[in-house]
Amino acid sequence: MSASNGNGNGNGNRNGSQTGAIRIGFYVCHCGHNIGAVVDCAAVAHYVGTLPGVVLSRDYKYMCSDPGQELIQSDIREHRLNRVVVASCSPLLHEHTFRTAVERGGLNPFYFQMVNIREHNSWVHNDRELATVKAKAQARAAVERVRYHDSLRTTRVPIQPDVLVVGGGISGIHAALTLGNAGKKVFLVEREPSIGGHMAQFDKTFPTLDCAACILTPKMSAVRAHENITLWTYSEVAKVEGYVGNYTVTIRRRPRYVIEDLCVGCLECVGKCIYKEAKFPDDFNVGLSRRKPIYIPFPQAVPQVVLIDPERCLQVKTGKCKKTCLEACADRKAIDFSQQEELVQIKVGTIILATGFKLFDAKRIPQYGYGLYPNVVTSLELERLVTSSGPTSGEIILRDGSKPRTAGFILCVGSRDTRTNRWCSRTCCMHSMKLAQLFKEHTQADVTIFYMDIRAPGKGCEEFYDKSLREGIRFVRGRVAEVTDWALAPEEEGKLVIRVEDTLAGFVRRIPVDMIVLAVGMEPQADSQAMRRLFNLSCSTEGWFLEKHPKLAPVSTFTDGIFIAGCCQGPKDIPDSIAQAGAAAAECLALIDRGYIEQEPNTAHIHEENCSGCKSCLPLCPYTAISFDETVGRARINEALCKGCGTCVASCPSGAIGQHLFEDEQIFKEIEGILA
Amino acid sequence: MNPGTESIYSPAHGWQPRLVAFFCNWCTYTAADLAGVSRLKYAPNIRVIRLMCSGRVDPQFILEAFARGADGVLIGGCHPGDCHYVEGNYKALRRFQLLGRLLRDLGIEEQRVRLEWISASEGERVRLVVNEMVEQLRALGPLNLPEKMEAWDREMTALEETVHAEALAAV
């Protein structure tokens, strides 16, 4: 640690609360080797120590550590510092930490400026000399700027305690129940007619092989029965306005043509529908079974209420139907063809997005023959076949009704593939092993799994892999080249042939099987970009919702008060989804129970003496925070509405608008300093 | 010379282009953080100033940067439709287009100022844009606006003196 004292001649303190000389303390952090290995921290400290107004300049190993923060606090007292600059990592990471330290030292927390010499310097540059020159310039800019900082106060805005959860899969369900149990009012909005998500379609769960329905359905019913949860299925978020603590959300509720409160789920109407045969593909069973225009999504659906498919129902489409369903419903009068789409507005303080994923479309890899060969199925299709409540009552059969005697599972279909998706979908190895075990159990077939690497890192997962091996499931390492039906040898006649380079054996193999299961990967929902815009989030390049920090804030987003959980953030299994849902609920509770939001004081303000009353700022504000006071002929800013973008500040022709934390003077000084 | 006012560059570096960047807090600044976390390497000639929104970029900031010796200015904001403040980036675009004409009249080549939409996930794009722009600035050479301005000032003073002298002579 080195310290050098500069001369203490102060520049004028424009309008800060203190009078007298500006006394700046400067700290440069080594961050272990993260910064120190590229930037010569001691040289930076020495250089800054020579700048006017800097009374103290130090370099230190870890500024964010407790001793680092203590150092700032004691220096403020001992050296009567009235400005502090820390050069370390990104302000998005630790600005808050250091502001708090400055405040503890007895100074207004906004007499502080942070310099990003890690993410914006040592991590992106190699040349030690030039990186050090840059760090000096960055530090100087902050030192120049911080002189002009003002004493500011954060404002407190009360938080609305209700929560919106979007998506009724296992993550959304768990988050809603956690919040509901904590006594908060929750609105759970689900696009499909029932909650349950993908988990409701599964037979068993890895690695414990417990029945998915047995653990999910009680939670689904609990949602329905919960006094604090308002469940809106068949509904979507249409509009989001406001900010953390005070969101106004518009929900679009699509018509089911059935009054939810009156329907008892007896299904008599379904039996009486004039379509005698169920002839429309059933989404829940991924098209493996058929349903009628009036239907219930699946037997355990929550709510236990039928709905009418407007695309298929004769009455909705043409208005010319005998309406036998109405007769069947009789005096319950639950069917209502006059229902219209409804827009409902709610006010919530926090939002959890748990919108899940979509499965990779196997047709995008034509060499695997999905859609071409009927006995090539996806993992979800097999999941439905193996479920006792599924379309075949749990029997695994080929399309001609016969039992498969051999099967091949192809892994990484639409995962870890530069032609489609580069990421690992994380669950398919385990999911395929689970299905392979069930396949063997149901059919006694020979099952082979074609894999690139087996990824079984979860609790009990490696053991599950062992179990698969012990049960005689074969593993062939190699990415399958193609699935075809041309026979080279007699034993291949009438079979599907998998061509694969066996990378352990070191040659190309042709393996004939009866059935092929494609372990399709996870993808962001088709409308994830639209959702991102709706909620003002960021997405990763792949389209997953971006968390605020990959390690420190995994369920937060860049928009305060909006949290993410489950697969909308990236592929994950059920335990991880639930853990995230609980974390997101806890984040909401932390905000709600504090009762208020502290707002960054970066709002705009009018210098009335300069305002000419030209009104050019008025239409620029997207939050209508600027109004015009006719009596004095000046613009006024409502700081409670201002979000601090600064667009009006940059646009005022008279320079009559300022922005706290980003005053023109501060930025000009920053420019001057950075070009030293 | 006052302490701290000498150039921090040593003569050994030769001429190095100086690129000043104004990045919005939500997209481009975060993207630059991501480039850091991903350890992408780019030219050390860029100096970033963080603003909440590209809509905060006052054209005067750009002129000030040139007047203080910048060789190029880069503005980074959210993609159209993605602005954290709904439409600040559109305002930035509008101003940027108007400013272009003014800069041309000052003899500042248009490649010296650039507006880029870079979202929080596009760390790679930060690397690409910075490197590309630094290369362009190297090819263009120093702008030297401060020296030029001094020369213009001298010209003006000389002109004023001539006019003054003529006026005196006429009297």
Added chain:
Amino acid sequence: MKYSYFPGCSLKGLGRAYEESLLPVMKHLGVELRELQDWNCCGATAYMSVDEEEACVLAARNLARAENHECLDLLTPCSACYLVLNKTQRNFREFPSVRASVERALATAKLPYQNRVKVRHPLDVLFHDVGIEAIRQKVVRPLRGLKVAPYYGCQLVRPYSTFDEAWNPVTMDRILEALGVEVLPYPLKTKCCGGSLTGTVPQVGLRLSYILLKEAVRRGADVIATICPLCQFNLDAYHSQIEKMWGPARIATVYFTQLMGLAFGLDPRTLGLRRNFVPMKPLPEAAAPSRAEKPNPATAGQTL
């Protein structure tokens, strides 16, 4: 519709039947072809493997000549030519060294070149420009009952062409269907025919041909339709050797343009059908042309 036309050496030699059927079929559909003046070798064959840059120069000379033509769409029926010309354009665009040697070489011949030519395959032109409906309307003798295995070969669909799907091309299927034939599902559509290995390492090359032939026979095809002169030759010329090595797999392989000519009612004798070693089976009654084709004396008595 007008196109420049680059026949390449095959269509003037081994694959003459391709040109003999392509030209009348195109004419019948109102497509005008103008043969490139003074064309030379496309640069395929061994040249490409010995010196890729020089091979590109050779190909580029043809492309440069085509730029002087009124029509910049260059019809290239041979798959090898199609591949090399496309590859040359790509290399010219992406590799400055190729660009430099091409420009240097062409400058000595005072041939300016701007890489503006569009290399088109007959399938592309027939499917996208002429259209299936126009083809259907020209059919006077639907080839009903004829079972065809469509075989595209490897060079047309990969890696440069974009007009069809690389893994499961369908443009020829659609054209053949318009003629009334039954197109069989044939998963070997784009597998290797053996290429030049049929001559150099027959144990490997001919086996690949055999697999294609056998699968077509197994699926009950009457004939294999192809688009590539080398494929046609490999699948047609080696039957006796193949039979000795792995057993019989006798089936005729013809150009898809020959089938088009038959369906359009063109004189079968002008379509080059007699050049086949393994002649096509007589067409099913309903589709049989009025004048029976005179069998090729060299292959007489070999009909199945």
